[in-house]
Amino acid sequence: MGMGLKEELSKCVHCGFCLEACPTYVITRSETHSPRGRITAVKLGISSVGLNTCMFCRRCELACPSGVKYSDIITSVRKPNVIEKVLVRMLERPETLTHFIKPVLRLNGFTPLSYEEEDYDLVLFPGCIMSVVFRSTVENALRFLKNRGYRVKILNGCCGLAHTHVGETRRAEELISKLKEIKKPIVSLSSNCSAHMKEKGLNVYDFSEFLVKFVKELPKKDMEVTLHQPCHAHLSGIDKYDRQVLEIMGIRIREAEEPSFECGAGGDYFIFNKNMASQVMQIKKEKTLKSGVNTVVSTNPSCSIAFIKMGLNPIHIADLIFK
Amino acid sequence: MQLIDELKQIVGEEWVISSDEKRLYGFDGLSAVKGEPELVILPGSEEEVVKVIRLLISRRKKVIVRGSGTSLSGATVPLNGDEVVVGLSRINKVYSIQGLEIEVGPGIVNAIVTKNAPSHLFYAPDPASYQVSSIGGNISHDSGGIHVVKYGPTYNSVIRLKVILPNGEIEEFKPSPFLNPSSIFIGAEGTLGAILRARLRLFVRPKEKKSVIASFNSLRDAANTIVEIFRSGVIPSALEMMDRYSIIAIEKSRYKAGLPESEALLLIELDGSQVSEEESRVKYVINNNGGEIISTKDDSKYWNARKGAFPAMGTISPAYITLDCNVLRSNLAETLEKIREISRKYNVYIANVFHAGDGNLHPLISYNPEDFDSFYRAVRASDEIEKLVINNGGVPSGEHGIGIEKVKYLGVYYDEISLGVMKRLKITFDPEGLFNPCKMFGNCKVNSRELKVLWEWD
Secondary structure (H helix, E strand, O other), X not given: OOHHHHHHHHHOOOOOXXXXXXXXXXXXXXXXXXXXXXXXHHHHOOOOOHHHHOOOOOHHHHHXXXXXXXXXXXXXXXXOOHHHHHHHHHHOOHHHOHHHHHHHHOOOOOOOOOOEOOOOOEEXXXXXXXXXXXXXXXXXXXXXXXXXXXXXXXXXXXXXXXXXXXXXXXXXXXHXXXXXXXXXXXXXXXXXXXXXXXXXXXXXXXXXXXXXXXXXXXXXXXOEEEEOOOHHHHHHOOHHXXXXXXXXXXXXXXXXXXXXXXXXXXXXXXXXXXXXXXXXXXXXXXXXXXXXXXXXXXXXXXXXXXXXXXXXXXXXXXXXXXX | OOHHHHHHHHHOXXXXXXXXXXXXXXXXXXXXXXXXXXXXXXOOOHHHHHHHHHHHHHOOOEEEEEOOOOXXXXXXXXXXXXXXXXXXXXXXXXXXXXXXXXXXXXXXXHHHHHHHOOOOEEOOOOOOOOOOOEHHHHHHHOOOOOOHHHHOOHHHHEEEEEEEOOOOOEEEEOOOOXXXXXXXXXXXXXXXXXXXXXXXXXXXXXXXXXXXXXEEOOHHHHHHHHHHXXXXXXXXXXXXXXXXXXXXXXXXXXXXXXXXXXXXXXXXEEEEOOHHHHHHHHHHHHHHOOOEXXXXXXXXXXXXXXXXXXXHHHHOOOEEEEOXXXXXXXXXXXXXXXXXXXXXXXXXXXXXXXXXHXXXXXXXXXXXXXXXXXXXXXXXXXXXXXXXXXXOOOEOEOOOOOOOOOHHHHHHHOOHHHHHHHHHHHHHHOOOOOEOOOOOOOOOOOOOHHHHHHHOOO
């Protein structure tokens, strides 16, 4: 056991403050499927089904008064299964995913948009799932950036968050090192990926952050929406930019209950843990509908997929601009 | 049929935990002592709870009823290893809301009660763990919180209870101003049976709220201020105090709020319909006692610092003992000064951050779990504080319960006759000692050196 891990484990005084922040505890109300239970399982070195049911939303880290870095603990024991191993490799080359989207997600799959200008100013990073499931969002983002005079290169690839999630930590680090070679600023369209890349020290702007910091003026829209705060974006605090963009655009936000509650997708979780994921989605749907509207601003693609599954209308900021 | 198979028939296979995972239920919010239950059962309905408990009783199994597992006194720790933990966190329904009353299952989380209440009402008791701790556990510990000073502890908010007794019978106690059986179960720590349902009192939300923050250069001035606030006819909705050592810990931690490093900081909250009148009286008292009022637009940063005061102790040491003894408000200054002497004597860091309005002290006594001697010194300091408090008319525990942590202080607080009455109550309800063994009265084998230090005097 590494020193860092041992120290993280000893920080947990099992107060239980993380319990209700955890989506799988909320649906099972079982210690086994709670952050405290998982940390204890790692501490005691016992095998527990709970170690595989974590959705990796890291909401427990925000709830923890002792500042335990839960993600380091859980990823230290996670091992990907064979399918996950293949899947995360495919994410690195999104074009290989296109034909699997329909049979797996029952959504249309697209070929990722390729685009590169000479002497580009910035790199637009859609994120693997965004590039094949929400290609029109990528098109809108590109159109917007070009309209504003930026020269753009689109980079279709994976940030490695999915790898971290399933325990492929070494490969995740390699992907980050590759991205670090990019010398131009990166604008990222998937907010959980933005958060992950920021945490790993990359020079990256979340799309909304870019709008707030560099564009400032945006078209006004007469609309009412509710806002979903994707888990990792919320953990890093960048979800505040989504809110600011909506304010600039004059869009009214009707608050959902606990807008940062896990959407139920959990990256690829909903593919491998269907039962628990659908229970979380059911709760997320109820909380979201408390806003009174069913248009949900969601800046992260797997969350958007979850909202589609719930029968709601997710929309990305880049799409709102042209709405 | 084996017991475990019968239990699986009642609750379903996935809700009976017999593998290594049962060890995840071997502890609660008390960090010093851990155990391991024989089995864990998580029933999903009131009917299942009744069936499970009746079956366990019929087999003479020891039963530990557990909620969210946040007890600070170790009230749900299975010490012997032959206990069956019955977790009620899934029994979290709201059954009815009528007038100022709400009826809920024991597993419902404290904060969720207010969430379900009509918007003009709220559930008042708010222990620091209110976002996660369960109502069943709150009732069993008579939990308090910062608003106790005005709204009372859980006791004042329980109207009626439905319980299952250690003989398997179900009792529903009607609200009663006479001989009130519900009251026996408040603070019983699961030793007399299991709470199946509770009807709780809701209060009307106050129209206005206002905070006054003040710092003091002497503990005595702060303590006198507290006494005089009440003398002036004001009952604050919260009156919290942080001493120099908790301020230092907070300012070292991620909860730092730029607090002035003074001897004491008072956080006073006023609510109701006479807030501005009360505010001027409170400010007058503060000025008269040498306090300095901190004028701020954003008082939430002070309250957040208060919330962070416990975890901020992590910057001092990895673990700490949290006492919750009550003293008379008039004894506050002297007690706090003596606690500083005790801290020096045992060479332990003690921060005081507490519900000053109701004299509910929270000396946080730091220790390092890897260093047994530091734990030993922390417990001995705690022993001395408890004796000091009790000998001056105080109470050993105001809101965290006795559990396994404070067993030995019960004998200091109560005389033989009183203890005899409590034990007769216990025997009357639970003659075979099946419910939550080793808690409150101890009487179990001391099977770890930590327990030995907690249970035995030097």
